[in-house]
Amino acid sequence: MQLSLQGKTYVIMGVANKRSIAWGIARALHAAGARLIFTYAGERFENEVKKLVATLEDDTALVLPCDVTKDEEIASCFAQIKEKVGVIHGVAHCIAFANKEHLEGEYMNVDREGFLLAHNISAYSLTAVAKAAKELMTEGGSIVTLTYLGGERVVQNYNVMGVAKASLEASVKYLANDLGKYGIRVNAISAGPIRTLSAKGVGDFNSILKEIEERAPLRRTTTQEEVGDTALFLFSDLSRGVTGEIIHVDSGYHILA
Ligand code: NDP
Ligand code: KAL
Secondary structure (H helix, E strand, O other): OOOOOOOOEEEEEEOHHHOOOHHHHHHHHHHHHEEEEEEEHHHHHHHHHHHHOOOOOOOOOOOOOOOOOHHHHHHHHHHHHHOOOOOOOOOEEEEOOHHHHHHHOOOOOOOHHHHHHHHHHHHHHHHHHHHHHHOOEEEEEEEEEOOOOOOHHHHHHHHHHHHHHHHHHHHHHHHHHHHHOEEEEEEEEEEOOOOOOOOOOOOOOHHHHHHHHHHHHOOOOOOHHHHHHHHHHHHHHHOOOOOOOOEEEEHHHHHHH
């Protein structure tokens, strides 16, 4: 059984720049010979994504808008993919958002609007995307999303995003159960802290990374490449018996008390 993804097509959602975890996944899949379709949220990063995709030197790659807060944008994105490519074999969902003011201090200070926004973009979107993608995964498929330890345990400042990740992880299991009969697997990678645009501006990210270097079993922080390679496994037939799983790619940090 090989890790080649030659002849397969994957949708990568959530590249903002070259540090994005989604870009680490894209590079791993590209190296395995996959055809890639990229989606971005707003015009803010459209040029950045297009510039990065150009570096792959793959003229079959597509770049489409898909703001996951808009049902009509999800529908038109997957309709365009159907028209241009037909069948897809997987989706990498690397999307999360919460208001900055709700990512510090006490969790309970979140308001209704901020709670719903975080859950809308970071959790519900997986279900909406899975439903749209199912129609194009007629040869079976694999859906991979990204989560963090703060969805299982209380991590300071992660707050409403932790509650949204708990919902995302439960969604992975319910979707795996729904979609298994169509030969579609659904899994999450729980990544250790990686310096990306999302992590930027987060108070004391350096000390979080230092703690991982000192205490994690592997004594080093997680890289985009490590997450990319585990995603490659989850997208390939090597993982054909794995669904509804949350795989930690975090230097083993999650086993510590
Ligand atoms: P990035 O900032 O690189 O990526 C976050 C992405 O979310 C951006 O591409 C952004 O798109 C997208 N996004 C936000 N709102 C929307 C929306 N409405 N519709 C579509 N896309 C949207 O950060 P990461 O690579 O770190 O984050 C990717 C995933 O990894 C997230 O789910 C995050 O929670 C998870 N994760 C990250 C960890 C880390 O330490 N970095 C650790 C564990 C999990 P746009 O830029 O176009 O707005
Ligand atoms: C405990 C950790 C420290 C950080 C606390 C919260 C992190 C939450 C992640 C969340 C995705 C961040 C945001 O939503 C940031 C947003 O409010 C402002 N940023 C943006 O708008 C940028 C420009 C865009 C690109 O970002 C998004 N998301 O669209 C958690 C650390 C240790 C691990 C991390 C960073 C986990 C994670 O889930 O990302």
